[in-house]
Amino acid sequence: MCSIVYVDAIGGLLDGPRAQGAFLLRSILTPPWSIAIKDEAPLTLVAMVRGDAWIVSDETAAVRVDSGDVAIIRGTGPYTVADDPATKPQAIIHPGQRCTTPDGQELFETTQLGVRTWGNSLDGPTMLLTGTYTMQGAVSQRLLNALPPLLVVPRKSWESPLIPLLAAEIVKDAPGQEAVLDRLLDLLLIATLREWFAQPGAKAPAWYKAHGDPVVGRALQLLHNNPAQPWTVASLAAKAGVSRAALARRFTALVGEPPMSYLTEWRLALAADLLREPGATVGAVAHRVGYGSSFALSTAFKRRRGVSPRQHRTATQV
The missing domain is CATH 1.10.10.60 (Homeodomain-like)
Incomplete structure (x- = not known):
């Protein structure tokens, strides 16, 4: 039987990470809060369900992400997600998604608020979904090279049903749930990239x-x-x-x-x-x-x- 490999320009981005599964987390927070991300992941997606946040890194100026916006962070360098650029980190995410305080104390277990949920308050005004692709396939490199270190697709430029759907599914603990979440994250990532490439100033690559x-x-x-x-x-x-x-x-x-x-x-x-x-x-x-x-x-x-x-x-x- 003939075996055909099918990968399109954006789908190729997902081929390696999808096979390994992605890390997904819902965060519910009350200001002041700040999380330093040092997990060295090649690609991370942040979707704001409610509230707003700032993403700060050495490679770009601080960028605000509002409710309904989706941000994609490309590259393994450190960055911070916070309620305000001036708020000092209270937690650090390390490789392997290990979470500690700035002085090294283990943190994740003490701040869990339910299934795939983390934060400092269950009724916090800010809720964000984070999907992290921890591996990078060679097929994806052509597309990754075309992305800036940080891009944001604002809610006003699209109305996607995927964010509320992912928010609803991320807290479920049913059989096969990891596969469901992986596919939803893939869909949200593809939709976000497609929308971003369609924007006039996106500088989509020639290919x-x-x-x-x-x-x-x-x-x-x-x-x-x-x-x-x-x-x-x-x-x-x-x-x-x-x-x-x-x-x-x-x-x-x-x-x-x-x-x-x-x-x-x-x-x-x-x-x-x-x-x-x-x-x-x-x-x-x-x-x-x-x-x-x-x-x-x-x-x-x-x-x-x-x-x-x-x-x-x-x-x-x-």
Whole structure:
């Protein structure tokens, strides 16, 4: 049976973290409050259910997030979420979601307010939902590189039913609840990114905008859906309904690199993620992403990434 790997431009962002599960938490707080985040997670989403907060980091100016807004924090650097930029941190979130006071005392267990709920008051005026992707897949890197350290999609620019739905589900403790929450977080993240990329000042990357082109968008879809296909520029052009020269010229102009160069990077990114799966072999992964042998994949992988597929797999399992 033929195995097809399907990953689109934004969906690829979720492929690695989703497989491992995400950390989700509801926080209910009464001012003054301030939380220093030092968990080194590559991507975090903060959705304000009620009240407001400030996000402060060394990379950006302080940004206010109001009720209904969604913020995405990209990168492993520290930042602070607080009722006011001047409020000193009362809690620190470390890697592994371990929570302590600034002087190192364990804190999380003493401040739990229910299922996946944390804070200093059950009737606090501020409620925020935090979803943290603790792992980063290689497929996602192209999209992560296109994001600023901090972005906010304000409530006034969209009305999403996902925030109240996630708020309702996050406190449930039913069978399969982790899978439900993972999917809801994925949906909210995708919806937020799609809305942000659609904004005039968002500076969406060229390859993302190219998906809207009738010719190049079709070519990108073909490459994403069928990476194992023995594509050439000619065969890709035939499927897209244009000449070889027209596709090569248009693809390079819109995406920023030729079709076959893009395909190579896409295949290697997929391979990097697939190699992390339990029981995956280099030969099987090579077949799934369009390389004729484990040797061919290893050669290309090491040339582009500096390590062999086996070395990459070992490093990601540490």
